[in-house]
Amino acid sequence: MLRFALIGCGGFSRRYHLPTLLADKDLKIAGIFDPFPTPPVEAIAQQTGAKIVKKLEDLPDADAALVTTPHTLHGGHIAHSVDRGWATMVDKPFVMKVAEGEKLVAEVAKRKLVNAVAFNRRLDRGCLRAREIIRAGGIGQVRLVQTVQLGYERAGWFLDPALGGGGAYTGRATHMADIVPWLIDAKPTRLRSRVRPGPAGGIDRGGFIDLEFPGLECQMACIDDGWHMWDELRIFGEDGLIELRRPLNMPTGWHMTWQSKRGDAREELTAGPNESGITTQFLAAVRTGSGVACSFADAMLSVRIIEAAFASGAANAKTIELN
Numbered sequence: 001m002l003r004f005a006l007i008g009c010g011g012f013s014r015r016y017h018l019p020t021l022l023a024d025k026d027l028k029i030a031g032i033f034d035p036f037p038t039p040p041v042e043a044i045a046q047q048t049g050a051k052i053v054k055k056l057e058d059l060p061d062a063d064a065a066l067v068t069t070p071h072t073l074h075g076g077h078i079a080h081s082v083d084r085g086w087a088t089m090v091d092k093p094f095v096m097k098v099a100e101g102e103k104l105v106a107e108v109a110k111r112k113l114v115n116a117v118a119f120n121r122r123l124d125r126g127c128l129r130a131r132e133i134i135r136a137g138g139i140g141q142v143r144l145v146q147t148v149q150l151g152y153e154r155a156g157w158f159l160d161p162a163l164g165g166g167g168a169y170t171g172r173a174t175h176m177a178d179i180v181p182w183l184i185d186a187k188p189t190r191l192r193s194r195v196r197p198g199p200a201g202g203i204d205r206g207g208f209i210d211l212e213f214p215g216l217e218c219q220m221a222c223i224d225d226g227w228h229m230w231d232e233l234r235i236f237g238e239d240g241l242i243e244l245r246r247p248l249n250m251p252t253g254w255h256m257t258w259q260s261k262r263g264d265a266r267e268e269l270t271a272g273p274n275e276s277g278i279t280t281q282f283l284a285a286v287r288t289g290s291g292v293a294c295s296f297a298d299a300m301l302s303v304r305i306i307e308a309a310f311a312s313g314a315a316n317a318k319t320i321e322l323n
Contacts, residue, residue: 001026001027001028002024002026002027002028002063002064002283002286002287003028003030003060003061003062003063003064004021004027004028004029004030004062004063004064004065004066005029005030005031005032005033005059005060005062005064005065005066005081005086006029006031006032006033006034006050006065006066006068007033007056007059007065007066007067007068007069007077007080007081008033008034008066008067008068008069008070008077009032009033009034009037009041009044009068010068010069012068012091013066013068013091014040014044015251016091016118016120016251016252016278016279017066017068017118017279018044020279020280020283021066021279022047022048024283027283028048028049029044029048029049029050030050030051030059030060030061030062031050031051031052031053031058031059031060031062032044032045032050032051032052032053033053033054033055033056033059033077034052034053034054035054037052056077056080057080061084062084062086063086063087063286064086064087064088064089064114064282064283064286065081065086065087065088065089066088066089066090066091066279066282067081067088067089067090067091068090068091070157070158070163070164071093071096071163071164071165071170071171072096072162072163072164072165073163074090074091074093074094074095074096075095075096075097075100075101075104077090078090078095078104079103079104079107082104082107082108082111082113082115085111085113086113087113087114087115087282087285087286088108088113088114088115088116089115089116089117089118089278089279089282089292090116090117090118091117091118092117092118092119092174092175092178092299092302093165093170093171093174093302093303093306094117094296094299094300094302094303095303096165096170096303096307097303097307098300098303098304098307101296101299101300101303102300104296105296105297105300108296109297114282114285114286114289114292115292115295115296116278116281116282116285116292116293116294116295116296117294117295117296117298117299118278118279118282118294119175119178119179119278119293119294119299119302120252120277120278120293121175121178121179121254122178122179122182122293122294123277123278123281123293124252124253124254124272125256125269125272126244126253126254126255126256126269126271126272127179127183127244127254127256129256129258129267129269130183130235130242130244130256130258131182131183131185133242133258133267134183134184134185134235134237134242135185138237138239138240138242138258138266139235139236139237139238139239139240139241139242139258140237140238140239140240140261141215141237141238142184142186142215142216142235142236142237143215143216143236143237143238144216144217144218144219144235144236145180145184145211145216145217145218145219145233145234145235145236146218146219146220146221146233146234146236147176147180147218147219147220147221147222147232147233147234148221148222148230148231148232148233149168149172149173149175149176149206149220149221149222149223149230149231150223150224150225150226150227150228150229150230151224151225151226151227151228151229151230152167152168152171152172152205152206152224153171158171158203159202159203160203161201161202161203164203165203166203166204166306166310167198167203167204167205167206167224168204168205168206168207168222168223168224169195169204169206169207169209169222169306169309169310170306172206172222173206173209173220173222173306173309174302174306175231176220176222176233177220177301177302177305177306177309178294178299178301178302179233180211180218180220180233181213181301183233183235184213184216184235186213186214186216187213187301187322188211188212188213188218188305188322189212189213189214189321189322190211190212190319190320190321190322191209191210191211191212191305191308191309191312191319191320191322192209192210192312192317192318192319192320193207193208193209193210193308193309193310193312193313193317193320194207194208194313194317195207195309195310195313195314196223204313205223205224205225206222206223206224207222207223207309207313208220208221208222208223209222209305209309211305227248229248230246230248231245231246231254232244232245232246233245238261239260239261240258240259240260240261240266241258241259242256242257242258242259243256243257243259244256246271247271250271250273251273252273253271253272253273254271255268255269255270255271256268256269257269278293281293304322304323305322308320308322
């Protein structure tokens with residue numbers, strides 16, 4: 001029986017992870033950390049027999065943990081889980097600062113603990129197929145990548161800088177900062193960014209990031225205006241184009257279109273839901289030692305990109321070198 005701890009049990013955790021955990025007959029939710037448990041959380045505790053605690057140190061012992069707390073709390077909560085020797089998965093973003101992430105990467109390596117960041121797009125069938133096509137030379141040499149993300153959360157802790165960190169960059173652009181280098185199998189060398197300031201004492205309103213890769217550029221738009229929660233990504237090669245778009249009526253799943261140079265559709269793959277895949281994979285990794293889609297070390301590039309984007313924006317779009 002796998003003993004599991006939930007560090008946070010908000011709406012995202014209950015929607016994307018909990019159904020998989022509850023369906024696993026060989027898993028027991030031992031404890032839930034939630035300083036302000038809502039009726040849905042109390043109902044889960046009653047259903048599973050899990051102990052709700054308001055202090056991390058009061059969590060009962062476990063084999064693995066899922067961290068789904070507000071963004072700025074991830075680092076400390078991951079560190080607690082790792083310190084107790086638990087395999088750990090965290091929702092995106094991994095952490096807020098590069099230095100914080102590097103310490104955690106080193107610690108899980110030293111302890112040989114299974115670790116993962118829930119970048120679920122790495123398991124999406126449309127994204128996987130797009131990566132396969134690019135690697136096989138299906139669109140020729142990649143020359144330009146464009147991403148557009150519109151809208152952001154409109155209420156709750158997301159809007160509090162002390163909990164949500166930045167705005168759309170932290171909560172939304174971090175996805176593109178992870179998936180773009182993964183799709184094209186390349187690392188950016190430098191970055192420029194323009195951040196749209198928010199109200200006094202509030203989060204920023206996203207902005208625009210220019211990423212430079214060897215031989216190509218990526219233009220990322222991520223703002224809190226426009227068609228709420230719109231996501232699209234276009235990869236232009238010398239011989240074709242790949243478009244990825246998330247339907248607005250689906251929380252996960254990307255529609256993939258591959259076109260030839262002249263615009264003739266070669267392949268189209270409709271979006272498919274994949275809300276439990278990342279959780280299922282993590283459980284398999286804990287039990288069998290199999291791999292994960294995105295480890296802490298894998299997620300560090302996204303942390304570097306977003307940290308540098310904020311630094312560039314604060315310095316009037318200064319070019320930042322990425323190590």
